[in-house]
Amino acid sequence: MNIEIAIKLTSFLAAFVLLTAFGMLVQRRMYGLVNLFAWQGFFLSINTAIVGFVAGKHHLYISSLLTLTLKVILLPYILHVLIRRLKLQKEVEVVVNIPMTMLIGIALVIFSYHLTAPVRELSTLVTRSTLAVALATVMIGMLMMITRKHAVTQIIGFLAMENGLFFAATSATYGMPLVVELGVALDVLIAAFIFGIFFFHIHTTFDSLDVAQMERLKEDD
Amino acid sequence: MILLILLLVPLFAAVMLAFVGDRRLAPEINILGSAATFVAGVGLALQVYEQGPMLAGGKFFFVDAFNVYLAVLTSFVSMTTAIFSRRYMRREREHGRVGHMGMRFYHAMFQLFIFAMLLCLLTNNIGVLWIAMELATLSTVLLVSLYRTPTAIEAAWKYFILCGVGISQALFGTVLLYFAAEKVLGEGGDALLWTNLNQVSRSLEPTVLSLAFVFLMVGYGTKVGLVPLHNWLPDAHSEGPTPISAVLSGLLLNVALYALVRCKVLVDGSTGTHHAGNIMMGFGLLSILVAAFSLLRQKDIKRMFSYSSIEHMGIATFAFGLGGPIATFGGLLHMLGHSLAKSSIFFTVGHASQMHKTQEMDKIKGLFKGNPLVGWGMMFGVMAIAGMPPFGIFTSEFLILTATIKDAPLLTPFLLLGLAVAFAALFRKVQPMVSGEIPPYQKMLKVAHVPVLLHLILVFILGIYLPDFLSKWFHTAAELIK
Numbered sequence: 001m002n003i004e005i006a007i008k009l010t011s012f013l014a015a016f017v018l019l020t021a022f023g024m025l026v027q028r029r030m031y032g033l034v035n036l037f038a039w040q041g042f043f044l045s046i047n048t049a050i051v052g053f054v055a056g057k058h059h060l061y062i063s064s065l066l067t068l069t070l071k072v073i074l075l076p077y078i079l080h081v082l083i084r085r086l087k088l089q090k091e092v093e094v095v096v097n098i099p100m101t102m103l104i105g106i107a108l109v110i111f112s113y114h115l116t117a118p119v120r121e122l123s124t125l126v127t128r129s130t131l132a133v134a135l136a137t138v139m140i141g142m143l144m145m146i147t148r149k150h151a152v153t154q155i156i157g158f159l160a161m162e163n164g165l166f167f168a169a170t171s172a173t174y175g176m177p178l179v180v181e182l183g184v185a186l187d188v189l190i191a192a193f194i195f196g197i198f199f200f201h202i203h204t205t206f207d208s209l210d211v212a213q214m215e216r217l218k219e220d221d
Numbered sequence: 222m223i224l225l226i227l228l229l230v231p232l233f234a235a236v237m238l239a240f241v242g243d244r245r246l247a248p249e250i251n252i253l254g255s256a257a258t259f260v261a262g263v264g265l266a267l268q269v270y271e272q273g274p275m276l277a278g279g280k281f282f283f284v285d286a287f288n289v290y291l292a293v294l295t296s297f298v299s300m301t302t303a304i305f306s307r308r309y310m311r312r313e314r315e316h317g318r319v320g321h322m323g324m325r326f327y328h329a330m331f332q333l334f335i336f337a338m339l340l341c342l343l344t345n346n347i348g349v350l351w352i353a354m355e356l357a358t359l360s361t362v363l364l365v366s367l368y369r370t371p372t373a374i375e376a377a378w379k380y381f382i383l384c385g386v387g388i389s390q391a392l393f394g395t396v397l398l399y400f401a402a403e404k405v406l407g408e409g410g411d412a413l414l415w416t417n418l419n420q421v422s423r424s425l426e427p428t429v430l431s432l433a434f435v436f437l438m439v440g441y442g443t444k445v446g447l448v449p450l451h452n453w454l455p456d457a458h459s460e461g462p463t464p465i466s467a468v469l470s471g472l473l474l475n476v477a478l479y480a481l482v483r484c485k486v487l488v489d490g491s492t493g494t495h496h497a498g499n500i501m502m503g504f505g506l507l508s509i510l511v512a513a514f515s516l517l518r519q520k521d522i523k524r525m526f527s528y529s530s531i532e533h534m535g536i537a538t539f540a541f542g543l544g545g546p547i548a549t550f551g552g553l554l555h556m557l558g559h560s561l562a563k564s565s566i567f568f569t570v571g572h573a574s575q576m577h578k579t580q581e582m583d584k585i586k587g588l589f590k591g592n593p594l595v596g597w598g599m600m601f602g603v604m605a606i607a608g609m610p611p612f613g614i615f616t617s618e619f620l621i622l623t624a625t626i627k628d629a630p631l632l633t634p635f636l637l638l639g640l641a642v643a644f645a646a647l648f649r650k651v652q653p654m655v656s657g658e659i660p661p662y663q664k665m666l667k668v669a670h671v672p673v674l675l676h677l678i679l680v681f682i683l684g685i686y687l688p689d690f691l692s693k694w695f696h697t698a699a700e701l702i703k
Contacts, residue, residue, distance in 0.1 A: 118428040119400060138393060142386055154382055161389045168393060172400045177413060180348030184392070187355045191385070194362055198378060205371050214375035217456045 006054040007126050010171075013047040014130040017167060018109070021140040024160060025105055026098050030088050030152055034079045037156050040137075040163055041071030048170050051127055059178045060170070066185050067166065075159060075192055082196060083152065086203050093150045093210075101147055105140050112136040119172060127171040134171050137164030149212040151202055155195050162188055223268060224277050224284065227261040227292070228339055230254055235332035242325040243314075248307035251328050255300040258335065262296035265289060270690060276345070276416065283345035283416050287553075287698035290691075291479055292342045294557060298471045298564050299335045301672035305568045306331075306464035308669050312575060313462065323367050327462070333360040334468065338476045348413045350480055351388070351395050354444065357473060358384045365461035376453075376460035383453040384443055391440020391480075397433035398487070401426045415483060422490030434488040434497045437481065438504070444477035446531045447538060448508040458527035459580065463571030466523055470530040471564035475556050478534060482541050486702050489544075501542030506632060508535025509639035516646035521580050522570055525650055526563070529606060532643050533559040539636070540621045541702070543628055549699035551620030554687075558605070558613035558680055565676035566602035569595045572668045573654070582650060587659035592666070596655045598673040603651045605680045607644045613683025 020040040027033045045067040052060025083089060095101065112135035120128050141161030145154045166184070169176045176184075199209060206213050234254030241247045266289045269275065274285035284292075310327060313319050319327065337357035344350050358381075366377030399413055405421045406412040418425070439450065446454040458466045481501070488497040512532035519525035533555065540552030572595045573588055574580045588596030605612035618640065625633050 115432070118432065119397065122404075122426060122429065123400070135393070138389065142389075145382065145386060151378070158382070158385050158389075161386070165389055165392050165396065169396045169399075172396055173403050173408070176348055176396065176399060177346075179346070180352065180413065183349060183352035184355075187352055187359065190356070190359050194359055194381070197363070198366070198374070198381070201366065201369065201374050202378065205369070205374050211378065214371075214378065216372050217375055217379070217460070 003054065003126060006050060009050055010047055010127055010130055013043045013050070014133040014167075014171075016043045017047070017137060017163070018133050021137045021160060021164075022102070022105055024156065025101055025140060025144055026095060028093055028095055030083050030093075031080070033153060033156050034076050034083070037079075037159060038072050038076040040160065041067055041076075044163055044167055045072060047167070048175070051170055051174060054126060055174050057174050060175050062178065063166075063170070063175055063181050066181070070185055070188060071159070071163065075188075078192060078196060079152065079156070082199050086199060086209065088152065088209060093148060093153060096147060101143070104143060108139040108143065109133075109136040112139060123172065125171070125174060127174070130171040131168060134164050134168035137161075137167060140164075149210055151195075151199060151209040151211050154211065158191075159188070223261055223264045224282055224343060227258060227265055227296070228336065228343065230257045230261060231332045231336040231339065235329050235336060238332055239325060239329040241328070243321045247324065247328050248303070248311065251331060252300070252303045252307060254332055255296065255303040255335065258339075259293075259296040259300045262293045266293050270694070280345055280411070280414055280416070281349075282343050283414075284343060285698070285701060286694045287701055288342045288479065290553070290557070290694055290698065291475060292339055294560055295335065295338050295342065295472050295476070298560055299331075299468060301675060302464050302467050302471075302564060303331070305467070305571070305669045305672040306462075308667065309464060309571050309575070310462065312666070318368055319462075323369075326363055327367060330360045330364050331464075331468075334364070338472055341476050342479060345414045345416055347395055347398060347415060347418070347483070350483075351392055354391070354441070354477065354480060355388055357476070358388065358444070361457075361461075361465065361469065361473070364465045365457045367462055367465075368460070370460070373460040376456035380453045380457040383450075387440050387443025387450060389440070390436045390443075394433045394436030394440055394484070397429055397436065398484075401429040401433070401491075418487055419490070422487050423493075425487070425491040427492040430488045430491040431496055434484060434500070437484045438497075438500055441477050441481040441484070442504055445474050445481060445534050445538060446508075447504045447535065448511040448531065451508070451512075451531050454531060455524045455527045458530070459521050459524040463523070463567055463574070466527070467564040467567035467571075470527065470567065471560040474530060474534050475560060478537060478541070478556065481538070482702055485541065495544070498542045498544050501538050502629070502632070503542075505535045505537075505539030505542055506635055506639070508532065509539065509643075510635065513639045513643040513646065516643055516650070519650070520582055522574060522582050522585065522654070523567070523580055525582070526566055526570060529643065529647065530559075530563055532639065533563070533606070535639075536618065536621060540624070543621070543624055545624055545628060546696075546699050547620055548624035548628070549702060550695050551617045551624060553695045553698055554613065554683070555617035555621065558617055558683055561676045561680045561683075562602055562605040562612070562614060565673050565680075566599060566606060568669065568673045568676075569599040569602060572666065573599065576664050576666055577660070577662065578664075582654060584660070585654045586657045587663060588655045591659045591663050592668060594668055594670060594673065598677065599651065600655050601677050602673075603647050605677065607647050608640065611681060611684045613680045616684055616687070
């Protein structure tokens, strides 16, 4: 594959990753959120495979496959099952002030470009321009966790952050060493197991997955 | 070889305890596993003491004076906590606060947590360090929510989310670190090995490393419980079972600080300035002051002592940030003293709250008369933690203060203010609990003597006599990370 084409393709996919991140920021329906997350994983996985091919790094194929199974198939499936079991389809979350959230999101993207500038200058990789997008994805995932008060949304924000980190590793260095990537995937899997358990606990205790109800633990003056 | 045993014993015990479940034998297996881990830890320490730093498992593990002392401390406190939890958790089970599955989880996750912390300490690979740290978080999330009360679930969720976010930042920092390292060391796993990075730290790109450090500081700082990233800590400590509070305070915070110090050494080596150290000093001092004043306002006993943990981690972070042989020596000693004293306090706090069936300090009274060991244990523990003279923490705080007066005199008043307020707050809160008459609702209970006494005696010995091997260790470690 031609390097020029590869650069275009990776930028293109990076744009889609960012787009899904913004989509998640405003999506109100639970299923819609999970689907957007799956799409983000899908773009990421293809991007990883392309980078692996261009750079001749074969361990990236494994990472790509790992993303595909874990973040495109397994986790969305688990989330779908949980949403159905806990009857959350109807829980449409109120997103506070969409325009404001979007503006903060845009500010975060600009901030990420600014922050990663020194790294971009030093890098010689074809993927160097996507590092800012990766950091922006991390930041937007974090923003989502802060602004939204539903347990499922917070978890998807968490997983989107993980996506951003994975993307950052691919674009800054053609992926971390395999042992690290496998370990991170294992951690994500364990985290999935734990939040699955937690959804049930929170649901039975608070009768909803709205974490805004959790406000008993406060500093009393 | 010993290193492998040290890691495999807790892992094996975790799997075994997951199968044993709620049977009568589970606490004994838990103790046995931790004791075996401790013996292996001591064996490893002896080996390092005789032969110096060593690499093992094809450079995958690295042991030197710095991490081996933390590994011994980790295995020791986990052993005493296992002894304490035998009686404590059995009683919680009888009172119906924990169910059948709960006990299974408790024991298995306890051992998994120990494994994760030891892996964190012993691995040479900064990426694996991150993975193990995340594993340690995940294994304790379920322990914090063990009681299934609304507040416990809230605390665990907060812990999960905040530490998850925090540690993600650390991963981004690690990616940046790898980016800089790869240029010098070539790609592949070797570029993340701490020993390799340390050798070439001077040629690592300083701008990238200082950027990486900000992320690493926020990430691991969340786990250390530094203000303003500390919000999860008081909740998790006050809502989880007491043995878990003891290991969280006594061990996990240390391990996170250890990760931070390792990163700081690299970054300062690369930038050639005191940039990373200054950031750590700022976070440390802020933690000391905020935690000291928060101590005054607490009503829940475990919450209060968790703020005290924040304060002490602040002191240690400040000391490592300050750098130099004296402050670093003080920081190392402080971590040791704090772990021992704080876990012994949590043991007595656990007994006291079981005796009164509450964690509210207003309702806990007459401990001296009700149960002298618990009362005096708590009193001496608080004396130790507040930095009263015969105890080890006095020595470490004194060293840190001396270094501050010498290297950063302007910060001395703030440091002193924090220490003084914390001192006063602790005594004002603890005095009414230990003295006075026994309230009618206080129940006599059998308590675990050994863990409390053992810890207090050790902190006491640290204060009056620092054994030669220990001071030699600390000097070597301080040499490595000053």
